[in-house]
Amino acid sequence: MPEKTRKKLKGGVVGYGGAFNMGRHHLEAMRKAGVRPAAVAEIDPARLQEAGEDYPGIGLFDTVDRMLRESDVDLITIITPHNTHADLAVQCLKGNRHVVCEKPLAITTAECDRMIAEAKKRKLTLSTYHNRHWDGCITEARKRIERGAIGDIVRIEAHMGVQGQPRDWWRSSKSISGGILYDWGVHLLEYSLQLIDSEIVEVGGFAKNGFWAPKTVWGDDTNEDEAFAVVRFKSGQWLTLCITSLDANPKPGWVEITGTKGSYLFGGDSWKWITRNRDETVLREGKNPPWEGESKRFYKNVADHILDGAPLVITPEWARRPIHILDLAARSARSGRTLKAKYG
Ligand SMILES: NC(=O)c1ccc[n+]([C@@H]2O[C@H](COP(=O)([O-])OP(=O)(O)OC[C@H]3O[C@@H](n4cnc5c(N)ncnc54)[C@H](O)[C@@H]3O)[C@@H](O)[C@H]2O)c1
Structure with a gap:
């Protein structure tokens, strides 16, 4: 379907950390790929405030639970420390949202399998941010x-x-x-x-x-x-x-x-x-x-997959292999x- 006429996905991030400002990086990449930045969940109040200053009017939530209950984002990217990826991804999938997880998909194979099974059960997209x-x-x-x-x-x-x-x-x-x-x-x-x-x-x-x-x-x-x-x-x-x-x-x-x-x-x-x-x-x-950081290309593929059924390049099974x-x-x-x- 031509991009202008198809539904626009709403995107959210979990984690708006300061180490590399990755929350902003993801929301900008989503925007360039036609996904509208709509929500941020962050447990650190100072970082949540920063997100509000960067994106006036965006939905701000101090827990993922609140974001799932009170916002209508379609696609959520998890940008938190590695040991939280599996539980947060499964929580978002159970909330019926498509999920992108920053790399690594998780720490153990069992966690990857749990995430993949939840996505399959709900017919939702699960991918990993392998922009590299x-x-x-x-x-x-x-x-x-x-x-x-x-x-x-x-x-x-x-x-x-x-x-x-x-x-x-x-x-x-x-x-x-x-x-x-x-x-x-x-x-x-x-x-x-x-x-x-x-x-x-x-x-x-x-x-x-x-x-x-x-x-x-x-x-x-x-x-x-x-x-x-x-x-x-x-x-x-x-x-x-x-x-x-x-x-x-x-x-x-x-x-x-x-x-x-x-x-x-x-x-x-x-x-x-x-x-x-x-x-x-x-x-x-x-x-x-030169390094171009193919972030837009990544999100464009995820959006095309969700909206038009285009083949997903970074499948969760692919992301499971290094883990x-x-x-x-x-x-x-x-x-x-x-x-x-x-x-x-
Ligand atoms: N693809 C890349 O090139 C690239 C580059 C940098 C980081 N990363 C990845 O991004 C992820 C995050 O790294 P970072 O450097 O941004 O870390 P960071 O410490 O700067 O940010 C993590 C943020 O997550 C928040 N957080 C933790 N638990 C949360 C929860 N339950 N709900 C909401 N927010 C929560 C923290 O408060 C913190 O602000 C890691 O997986 C890392 O490997 C990838």
Whole structure:
């Protein structure tokens, strides 16, 4: 249906936090995609007041319960700390609203499954804000690799972090954030899973704890100092993810893909493509397309899906895949055993 004649969705956010002003970011992205910003639920009065100043006349609610009872928003985006995503999403779905959850979809696979089941039962849309799905670094990598630049992919190594004390914010709390792998690790996995299109078979996890813990506000609940996951795929390919806060000699880039005919390494800004010609190393390098933050594209797809049945790009099953890896990695690190995947 042409956009001008179809119904306009009303959008709301849960969480209008100050760390990156993400509530405003989402409401602006909704607006650009034709979804009208209509409500904000926020438990911090100062942040709720800020939302009212940014959006005069918008519905302001101090609880999600009140927002569900007193506003008629169709689509709600959850922008809160990770350990609250599952319960808030299920609450909004039970209130018969479509839901977008900031990444990560949740902390455990069981939480993801509970959210997906509720959305299916009510025939509502559930998605995750994987706006980085279209980042220049991964679209550029896919373009080259899918044209055969490095032959067949053998393995992917994703990594991020340097030596440094975790900040005094909720992201450094294991019980609130899920752990050190759950912030940027989710983005790096979402990039990597675009390149390895195969079922997850099993995951091994490793973690070093206790170096930073005595020095942070979170004490024993501090994130791992470093965590590492190894994923085996049905295709025979494998993937590693390492996020660290104690590596004095961090590896360059974010994701390195080793193929039968070459290697491709990318970070946010640039890429390197390395092949061998007899005994010579051939290095090509360049800049990724500029970061455009495909927020409008994300919400346009969600709105088109809700209103016209267009295929949803970021399905909840897609968003469950990195969480399943991280959940298995955390449990494997605790138990010291590799764990089999379930619907990987
Ligand atoms: N996609 C991205 O690039 C990107 C960037 C930044 C943050 N994020 C994600 O956004 C989410 C939030 O992160 P942030 O940096 O905005 O955190 P933040 O701490 O700045 O904001 C969180 C807000 O949620 C509010 N809140 C908590 N529980 C609530 C509840 N029950 N009802 C209403 N409000 C509640 C808090 O009061 C706070 O203001 C996380 O999932 C994070 O990973 C994603």
